[in-house]
Amino acid sequence: MFTAVTSHAAEPxxxxxxxxxxxxxxxxxAQTTNDPxxxxxHLALRxxxxxxxxxxxxxxxxxxxxxxxxxxxxxxxxxVRSDPSPEExxxxxxxxxxxxxxxxxxxxxxxxxxxxxEVKGGxxxxxxxxxxxxxxxxxxxxxxxxxxxxxxxxxQSKDGGxxxxxxxxxxxxxxxxxxxxxxxxxxxxxxxxxxxxRMSRLLVNxxxxxxxxxxxxxxxxxALGVAGVNVGAALAxxxxxxxxxxxxxxxxxxxxxxxxxxxxxxxxxxGDAVEIGGVTGSVHEVSLVNTTILTFDNKKVIxxxxxxxxxxxxxxxxxxxxxxxMTFGIGYDDDTDLALAILHKVVKEHELILQDPAPSIRIDxxxxxxxxxxxxxxxxxxxxWTVYAEITDRVKKEFDAAGISIPYxxxxxxxxxxxxxxxxxx
Numbered sequence: 001m002f003t004a005v006t007s008h009a010a011e012p013x014x015x016x017x018x019x020x021x022x023x024x025x026x027x028x029x030a031q032t033t034n035d036p037x038x039x040x041x042h043l044a045l046r047x048x049x050x051x052x053x054x055x056x057x058x059x060x061x062x063x064x065x066x067x068x069x070x071x072x073x074x075x076x077x078x079x080v081r082s083d084p085s086p087e088e089x090x091x092x093x094x095x096x097x098x099x100x101x102x103x104x105x106x107x108x109x110x111x112x113x114x115x116x117x118e119v120k121g122g123x124x125x126x127x128x129x130x131x132x133x134x135x136x137x138x139x140x141x142x143x144x145x146x147x148x149x150x151x152x153x154x155x156q157s158k159d160g161g162x163x164x165x166x167x168x169x170x171x172x173x174x175x176x177x178x179x180x181x182x183x184x185x186x187x188x189x190x191x192x193x194x195x196x197x198r199m200s201r202l203l204v205n206x207x208x209x210x211x212x213x214x215x216x217x218x219x220x221x222x223a224l225g226v227a228g229v230n231v232g233a234a235l236a237x238x239x240x241x242x243x244x245x246x247x248x249x250x251x252x253x254x255x256x257x258x259x260x261x262x263x264x265x266x267x268x269x270x271g272d273a274v275e276i277g278g279v280t281g282s283v284h285e286v287s288l289v290n291t292t293i294l295t296f297d298n299k300k301v302i303x304x305x306x307x308x309x310x311x312x313x314x315x316x317x318x319x320x321x322x323x324x325x326m327t328f329g330i331g332y333d334d335d336t337d338l339a340l341a342i343l344h345k346v347v348k349e350h351e352l353i354l355q356d357p358a359p360s361i362r363i364d365x366x367x368x369x370x371x372x373x374x375x376x377x378x379x380x381x382x383x384x385w386t387v388y389a390e391i392t393d394r395v396k397k398e399f400d401a402a403g404i405s406i407p408y409x410x411x412x413x414x415x416x417x418x419x420x421x422x423x424x425x426x
Contacts, residue, residue: 028054030061032113036106043112052120059117059127062110069106070134073099107131167227174226178219186212201270203263206286255289258309262286273316276308280316321354322381324388328395329370331405336363336371342398343375350394352387353377370407 031054032038032046047055076096080089110131114124190208263286268274272283274293281295291308293301330339343361347353359377366372375395379387399406 028057030058032058033061033065036065036109038109040108040112043109044116047113047116050116050120052117052122055113055117055120056122059110059113059122059124062106062113063127063130066103066106066110066131066134069099069103073103103134107135171223171227174223175219178215178222182212182215182219185215203266205270206259206263206288209287255305258305259286259288259290261309262291262305267313268315268318272318275314275316276303277311279303317381320381321378322384323357323376323378324384324391326375326388326391327364327372328375328399329367329372329406330399331407332371334371334404338402339371339373339399339404342402342404343373343395346391346394346398347375347377350377350387350391352379352383352390354379369409 031050032043038046047058050058073096076092076099080092080096084092111128114127114131117127118124186208189211190204193204193207262268268283270283270285273281274283276291276293279293279295279301281293281299281301284292284294284300286292286305290305291303293303295301328339328343330336340361340363347359347361353359354377357378359375361373361375364372364374375391377387377391396406
């Protein structure tokens with residue numbers, strides 16, 4: 001039971017005018033303190049129509065009630081520390097526990113009044129600081145029995161340990177449900193988007209991740225709200241700090257913007273071989289802020305998106321077909337017509353070489369040590385390295401069989417004997 005502190009209007013003495021006729025300057029009486037155990041919901045509804053001035057009166061009245069209850073708790077705590085008998089100490093500790101719960105309930109209602117006062121333009125800081133000052137238990141940690149009593153009492157309390165445990169379980173349960181929902185919806189979205197031929201794998205993966213993370217974020221907000229956390233205040237704090245974060249995370253936001261450009265214009269896709277800023281490899285993943293490239297010797301390189309979009313991008317496998325450029329050299333004393341015939345034969349017989357566009361095979365240069373031929377057939381991009389390796393191997397064997405040499409750089413040094421004439425002396 002709460003001890004109500006109320007102001008009751010007494011009958012005016014003889015000759016004194018009725019209350020309605022008193023001066024307008026008299027302070028109004030509190031309207032919500034008649035029942036200190038009023039539910040927080042009903043209290044908030046009763047406070048809603050009150051003005052700023054009236055709410056200040058309400059806050060001061062609730063502060064007086066809280067002060068009286070805090071005084072009772074303080075008196076009981078003093079009595080506990082005055083070396084009472086074990087029986088008296090046990091009774092006092094139980095009394096403090098009950099008084100503490102009443103005080104905590106009053107603090108909750110006092111803070112509701114202070115919040116309403118703040119909404120109407122008042123300054124709630126003095127009230128909130130007072131509530132924070134009188135809150136909690138002022139226990140002597142050196143008194144083991146008292147400390148143990150407070151801890152076990154809090155753990156067993158419906159408003160203490162039990163409530164916290166339930167809130168944690170509810171939070172985890174809601175988060176687990178939203179995690180399962182996020183996985184399910186992400187999978188459905190990915191399957192749906194994958195059927196769209198014009199949408200790249202990068203964009204599909206990006207949308208899939210965004211959908212999952214948005215659902216988890218919504219789940220976090222819902223879970224915090226269900227667990228009793230003031231989500232509105234947290235969101236307001238995040239919104240207030242967003243401007244500062246924008247300056248602190250300029251590079252990250254720039255990478256995010258460039259990442260969106262990569263997803264929209266699609267200069268490459270997952271699995272494409274690319275060369276970006278001196279890094280050559282296969283595209284593994286594009287996140288909100290960076291691109292992951294696996295080099296051909298299996299090194300993982302993470303490149304910020306601003307460095308990707310701001311550099312020249314060479315998509316090595318971006319086209320379905322590709323020209324295979326090869327150069328072969330023979331000696332000056334070898335038969336060039338026979339070498340051309342062998343090259344045409346090797347290219348024509350290879351099953352992976354495309355006939356359209358037609359291969360280009362001809363003499364390209366008379367180099368220092370060799371006559372060079374260019375051999376440029378076309379193949380599917382996926383067959384490029386197979387064609388390159390097999391054609392090179394086959395040409396070497398065919399040249400060897402035909403007696404055509406493949407010279408290496410060399411320098412011929414010719415020595416001449418010169419007779420030296422020695423002039424006779426006179």
